[in-house]
Amino acid sequence: MSDITDCPEHRGEDTVERWVTQTLPDPDAERFEVHLLECERCQEAVRTATKVRAGLRQRVEAPAGLRTLRLIIPLGLAAALALLVLRPQRDPLARLSDPGPAPEFTPLPVRAAQVTPSIGDRGMQAYASGDYGRAARLLDSAAVVDPTPATRFFHGVSLLKSGKALEATGSLGAVVRDSVNPYASDAALWLAKAWLRARLPDSAEVVLRSLGSRSVDAGIAAHARALSDSIRGLRRR
Amino acid sequence: MRPVLVPLDPTGGVVAELGPTLTRGLTLIALRALGTSDDAQEAVQEILARAMEAVRAGRVPADVPLAAFVHGIARHVLADIARSRRKEGQHLDTALTPLAASQPSPLECLIRQEECDQVNWALGRLSTEERSLLTHCFVDGETIQSIASRSGFSAERLRKRKSRALKRLKALLADRFGHDAGSAPTSVT
Numbered sequence: 001m002s003d004i005t006d007c008p009e010h011r012g013e014d015t016v017e018r019w020v021t022q023t024l025p026d027p028d029a030e031r032f033e034v035h036l037l038e039c040e041r042c043q044e045a046v047r048t049a050t051k052v053r054a055g056l057r058q059r060v061e062a063p064a065g066l067r068t069l070r071l072i073i074p075l076g077l078a079a080a081l082a083l084l085v086l087r088p089q090r091d092p093l094a095r096l097s098d099p100g101p102a103p104e105f106t107p108l109p110v111r112a113a114q115v116t117p118s119i120g121d122r123g124m125q126a127y128a129s130g131d132y133g134r135a136a137r138l139l140d141s142a143a144v145v146d147p148t149p150a151t152r153f154f155h156g157v158s159l160l161k162s163g164k165a166l167e168a169t170g171s172l173g174a175v176v177r178d179s180v181n182p183y184a185s186d187a188a189l190w191l192a193k194a195w196l197r198a199r200l201p202d203s204a205e206v207v208l209r210s211l212g213s214r215s216v217d218a219g220i221a222a223h224a225r226a227l228s229d230s231i232r233g234l235r236r237r
Numbered sequence: 238m239r240p241v242l243v244p245l246d247p248t249g250g251v252v253a254e255l256g257p258t259l260t261r262g263l264t265l266i267a268l269r270a271l272g273t274s275d276d277a278q279e280a281v282q283e284i285l286a287r288a289m290e291a292v293r294a295g296r297v298p299a300d301v302p303l304a305a306f307v308h309g310i311a312r313h314v315l316a317d318i319a320r321s322r323r324k325e326g327q328h329l330d331t332a333l334t335p336l337a338a339s340q341p342s343p344l345e346c347l348i349r350q351e352e353c354d355q356v357n358w359a360l361g362r363l364s365t366e367e368r369s370l371l372t373h374c375f376v377d378g379e380t381i382q383s384i385a386s387r388s389g390f391s392a393e394r395l396r397k398r399k400s401r402a403l404k405r406l407k408a409l410l411a412d413r414f415g416h417d418a419g420s421a422p423t424s425v426t
Contacts, residue, residue, distance in 0.1 A: 012396065014380045020342055021378025024268075030308070037262035037304040046265050048268075050344040052406070053375040055356030057341065058370070138395045164379060184339045217377060218369075219387065 005045035020049045096198035096230055102157050120146055127154055132161035149181035157190055164198035187222045201231050270315045272343040284311045359409040367402035
């Protein structure tokens with residue numbers, strides 16, 4: 001088990017883990033599944049990966065905040081944010097509340113024949129092209145018929161990026177409340193940014209504190225900590 | 238859980254040879270897509286029945302590997318089930334989204350709580366660094382490459398560290414329970 005699979009085709013790769021966690025892109029997942037139908041080693045590796053994931057998840061869920069101990073933290077992100085805050089500024093809160101670049105969106109390949117893009121698709125096209133005002137309008141309509149966490153999350157980010165911070169808190173807050181979705185942690189971070197943008201650092205701190213008590217991606221945790229520290233730093237001035 | 242019946246291969250050919258492996262592979266794919274073992278077993282039966290019918294009728298193109306052909310059938314069957322569930326008002330997302338860290342994998346119904354506890358015990362004996370790395374890989378589904386580019390460690394070093402962590406996990410499980418994480422009995426048929 002020095003590699004998750006002994007299969008010569010997939011040894012030394014991350015294919016099995018990514019298939020189990022559903023992060024393997026579609027074409028690769030399909031290729032792997034065809035292989036899986038014939039390969040007993042990879043089938044065994046899938047079971048192993050599932051057990052390891054379940055065991056790790058159990059550990060993550062038990063003691064809150066354990067994952068914040070994770071060693072590999074994108075220190076660069078935190079350091080950059082800290083540097084940004086330490087620079088002399090006229091209005092530190094305004095500087096701190098700059099939401100930064102919007103999360104990237106990579107559309108998933110669709111196997112079906114080309115059809116007229118839905119309002120949500122057009123919203124995401126506008127988002128990807130940086131037209132956040134248009135994206136916010138289109139995704140607002142899309143969220144009525146398709147109120148998925150993804151639609152709401154990108155709607156919230158678009159609102160924030162187009163200067164409507166308070167409105168953004170509505171959409172992002174909805175994603176955060178529905179905690180079992182892949183966007184919940186990102187949404188919490190962006191919700192905190194929206195509160196800061198709305199010049200309500202107390203609300204931002206509440207969100208960041210709740211984010212700190214949950215198991216989140218190390219990058220998000222580091223970013224949240226840095227943002228929290230910066231807010232506290234502002235208070236001390 | 239009902240046992241999966243592998244239909245007899247009238248051609249006496251490759252399907253019979255692949256039978257158990259093919260069935261186990263299909264069970265994993267169906268389980269991941271459908272989330273419950275009963276639904277997955279039914280889907281597997283349906284896929285195998287259709288595959289056998291196609292073999293019998295000589296509809297498998299000579300230039301298409303059998304596994305690819307069966308996988309094509311599997312995709313159709315799973316999509317059909319998804320459609321009918323939607324009609325019944327049940328939610329089934331056919332476009333699988335990455336699992337959140339807190340979300341159990343549908344594949345977890347393959348493992349018993351006891352096995353999970355054993356792996357959990359062994360994970361507790363790894364270093365924080367080793368557990369961190371495994372969490373990135375097995376919970377977040379990150380590639381070694383992306384962890385490397387974020388952390389500043391080389392991919393090679395992380396790969397070795399991951400390999401070492403898995404080796405230690407195996408040794409711990411073998412010492413204490415007499416098996417490794419991969420070879421413990423599972424309830425999959």
